[in-house]
Amino acid sequence: xxxxxxxxxxxxxxxxxxxxxxxxxxxxxxxxxxxxxxxxxxxxxxxxxxxxxxxxxxxxxxxxxxxxxxxxxxxxxxxxxxxxxxxxxxxxxxxxxxxxxxxxxxxxxxxxxxxxxxxxxxxxxxxxxxxxxxxxxxxxxxxxxxxxxxxxxxxxxxxxxxxxxxxxxxxxxxxxxxxxxxxxxxxxxxxxxxxxxxxxxxxxxxxxxxx
Amino acid sequence: xxxxxxxxxxxxxxxxxxxxxxxxxxxxxxxxxxxxxxxxxxxxxxxxxxxxxxxxxxxxxxxxxxxxxxxxxxxxxxxxxxxxxxxxxxxxxxxxxxxxxxxxxxxxxxxxxxxxxxxxxxxxxxxxxxxxxxxxxxxxxxxxxxxxxxxxxxxxxxxxxxxxxxxxxxxxxxxxxxxxxxxxxxxxxxxxxxxxxxxxxxxxxxxxxxxxxxxxxxxxxxxxxxxxxxxxxxxxxxxxxxxxxxxxxxxxxxxxxxxxxxxxxxxxxxxxxxxxxxxxxxxxxxxxxxxxxxxxxxxxxxxxxxxxxxxxxxxxxxxxxxxxxxxxxxxxxxxxxxxxxxxxxxxxxxxxxxxxxxxxxxxxxxxxxxxxxxxxxxxxxxxxxxxxxxxxxxxxxxxxxxxxx
Numbered sequence: 001x002x003x004x005x006x007x008x009x010x011x012x013x014x015x016x017x018x019x020x021x022x023x024x025x026x027x028x029x030x031x032x033x034x035x036x037x038x039x040x041x042x043x044x045x046x047x048x049x050x051x052x053x054x055x056x057x058x059x060x061x062x063x064x065x066x067x068x069x070x071x072x073x074x075x076x077x078x079x080x081x082x083x084x085x086x087x088x089x090x091x092x093x094x095x096x097x098x099x100x101x102x103x104x105x106x107x108x109x110x111x112x113x114x115x116x117x118x119x120x121x122x123x124x125x126x127x128x129x130x131x132x133x134x135x136x137x138x139x140x141x142x143x144x145x146x147x148x149x150x151x152x153x154x155x156x157x158x159x160x161x162x163x164x165x166x167x168x169x170x171x172x173x174x175x176x177x178x179x180x181x182x183x184x185x186x187x188x189x190x191x192x193x194x195x196x197x198x199x200x201x202x203x204x205x206x207x208x209x210x211x
Numbered sequence: 212x213x214x215x216x217x218x219x220x221x222x223x224x225x226x227x228x229x230x231x232x233x234x235x236x237x238x239x240x241x242x243x244x245x246x247x248x249x250x251x252x253x254x255x256x257x258x259x260x261x262x263x264x265x266x267x268x269x270x271x272x273x274x275x276x277x278x279x280x281x282x283x284x285x286x287x288x289x290x291x292x293x294x295x296x297x298x299x300x301x302x303x304x305x306x307x308x309x310x311x312x313x314x315x316x317x318x319x320x321x322x323x324x325x326x327x328x329x330x331x332x333x334x335x336x337x338x339x340x341x342x343x344x345x346x347x348x349x350x351x352x353x354x355x356x357x358x359x360x361x362x363x364x365x366x367x368x369x370x371x372x373x374x375x376x377x378x379x380x381x382x383x384x385x386x387x388x389x390x391x392x393x394x395x396x397x398x399x400x401x402x403x404x405x406x407x408x409x410x411x412x413x414x415x416x417x418x419x420x421x422x423x424x425x426x427x428x429x430x431x432x433x434x435x436x437x438x439x440x441x442x443x444x445x446x447x448x449x450x451x452x453x454x455x456x457x458x459x460x461x462x463x464x465x466x467x468x469x470x471x472x473x474x475x476x477x478x479x480x481x482x483x484x485x486x487x488x489x490x491x492x493x494x495x496x497x498x499x500x501x502x503x504x505x506x507x508x509x510x511x512x513x514x515x516x517x518x519x520x521x522x523x524x525x526x527x528x529x530x531x532x533x534x535x536x537x538x539x540x541x542x543x544x545x546x547x548x549x550x551x552x553x554x555x556x557x558x559x560x561x562x563x564x565x566x567x568x569x570x571x572x573x574x575x576x577x578x579x580x581x582x583x584x585x586x587x588x589x590x591x592x593x594x595x596x597x598x599x600x601x602x603x604x605x606x607x608x609x610x611x612x613x614x615x616x
Contacts, residue, residue, distance in 0.1 A: 015477030048475050062473035073476045074463035081472070082458055086451055093444050102361045104440040181471075186443050188471055189459045197446025198439065204449055 004029050009042055012050070012061040017161055019058045019177025021108055030059050054180035057107060081185060087136040088162070088182055091153065094129050107180050111163070113171035117150055223259050227277075230256060234273065237262070238281050242270035283343060297382040300337045307333060308394050308401055315398070327400060334404045338412040344379060345419045348372055352426050362438050369431045376424050383420075386413055535566055539578040543613070546590070552614030554595075575611050591616050 002010075008026045011018055018026045030036050036050055043049055044064055051062035063070045095111060096104050098119040105111070120126045127146055134141035134149035141152035154173060157163045162182070163173040190197045227234065230252060237243045243262060245253060253271065256262045262271045307330045314323035356368040388410060395401040451457060462472050484495065542558050555575045559568060566574075579592050593612045599605035 010479060013475075013478040015475065046478060048478075051470050051473060053471055061475040062470060063475050066468060066473075070475075071463060071468075074468060074472060074474070075461060077474055078461055078463045078472055085447070089444050089447050093441075093448065096441065096444075100360065101357075102437075102441070104437050104444070106440070183440055183443065184471060186447055188469065190443065190446070192462070193459055195446070195450055197450060198442040199446070200449050201442040201446035204445070 005035070005039060008035075009039055012039070012043065012059070013046065013048065015061070017058050017060050017176065017178050017181065019107060019180070021164055021174055021176045022161070022178075027059070031056070054107075054177060054184050057180050058177035084138045084160075085182075085186070085189075087133055087138045089186070090129065090133050091157075092179075092182075094126060094133065098123070098126055105175050105179055107175055107177045109175045109179075111173045111175070113150065113154060113173065117147060120150065121146060223261075226255065226259050227261065230261075234261065234277065235281075237271070237273050238278065242272050245271065297337070297341075298385050300333065300340075301385055304330065304333050304337070304405070305394060308405065311401070312396070312398070330401070330404060334408055338408065341379075341412055341416045344375075345416055345423065348376065348423050349419075352423065352430065355430065362434055362441065366431065366434045366438065369427055369434060373424070373427050373431070376420055376427065380417070380420055383413065383417060388413075535570065535574050536578070538562075538564055538566070538571075539574050542575065543578065543590075546613050546615065550615055552591075552612055554610045554612040556610045572608065572611055575613070576608075579613070589616060590614070 004025070008018070008029055011023065011026055016022070018030060020027045030039075030050070040050055043061060047064050047070075048061040049064040050059060052059050063074075066074070092105050095116065096102065098116055099111075100119070103109070120130055130146060130149055130153070133139065134143070134153050139153050139156045141149045143149050143152060154163060158165055158173065161176060161178045164176050165173055186197075189195070233243070233248060233252070233256075243253070253262065257264070257271070260274055261277055263274050264271050307326055311323055311326035311330060314320075314326055351368070351372060356365040359365055359368055386409065388406065391405045391409065392402070395405045462469055485491065486495065541562075542555065545558065546553055555572055556568060558564075559566075559571050564571065576592075579587065579590065582590075591614050593614075594606075594608045594610070595612065596607045596609040599607055
């Protein structure tokens, strides 16, 4: 029988994000004092180190020292992240607008596919937006039907670890900590590039621009 | 006088029940559509003080008393008003208590009784009012201001609720229990009402308000977080619209890569099956049994491709007859020569052979069966022995007799 430490180590080395939604036991294990330090020495052997994002909501393995090979991997990853930013942001906003309560998708938000589909079908603007999102390379949907597009988008997001489907028989998805990670990436880019995104949005609202 | 009051009260309540539909309609829609109802009914309701016209040109509305009665009983969450005029309630309490004490000292007991009733009524309505206000606040918190849609509206609602809480706390400070206790003096009823009941209510309400305040702050924090996130998303979208070719610098090339973008590659591949582990046997068998479709990889198997095969004569194998085989052959020849039947063991003893008798018997039987069918036809072989004493179907051969047919 594999120990909890071994299980968590395996998940980390497998490149998984550990958060409260995706793996609550492992997340609690890492949150408990001393456990993270004990894992660290194992990770260091393989040039890994434990990293956390979004105020300790998400754990993952990072490289300890960066050589050329590691940099190459990171560059590739970074390009993936930036390429996926736009579709993800558009998707997040679409879900937020369609859920009626104007509440952003955060870790633990439940999205009911059936309800979302009904709302999207009833609002042509949303349906158009979804069609645009589904055509991004990240989702790669070729379907012309709204249902097919929606299913493909959710399938891809589940594969990429942003969503979790706790019950295979029910069309209910739960957002994982990777969504929090995404917000943090956005915040980081905002600060580093000096974009002041929040101010731009506020100004646009004040000017009555359509967003 | 009392009778008169009773009658007009019943009349008012009857009117309420008779026109319940109309009143609920006005309550829900805010104002009355006068064309839909008879002028007589409307006039009657106006006279009873259920409906009123705030301005000449405006539509008829429900009187506030009726509206708050409905809001209170229906626990309607639209009820946002928190009425916390404790100062004036306390002042009227003091006055009534003074009336009561004066009546008592002058021995006017009937009058004192009426005053005490009034005081009781006031104290209870004050406590009810306070608990009601807290309940209203809690109700709004519990559904997270669900009656307004946008986050900005929720933040405004939250700010309103916070102002109301601090207002209520300020009002609660007006309670001076030392003064109230002095006022109650040694009168048991007054002390019970003014000190015990009010104090209990006071401590409960302050406690709950503290919780309300904490929850409101927490909610406000969450709403602000939500708003921040929404702005971030919208801002990014806007930015991308204005500068479609925007790409952030490649942070992976920095000397100090931010931890956020330092994400190690997946390292572990799934382990492979170890078929020599006995303890896994059950599991593996189960797995194999569960396979529904077996894909055989037929394309890439170079060892199964056609090969050129060299055909050549196989080298003849020289069998060196060993002594045992030779002896069996001699035995067969002996039977042919003499033409007599003879058992194998007799031959064995006659020629005093050195082989183990059992091996000898085996070899004789083997030798007989090794003959071609044609040659076998010359010999008759008979076995003597008995069935196994325990296991049925087994026959133990003791000796073999060979003869010519």
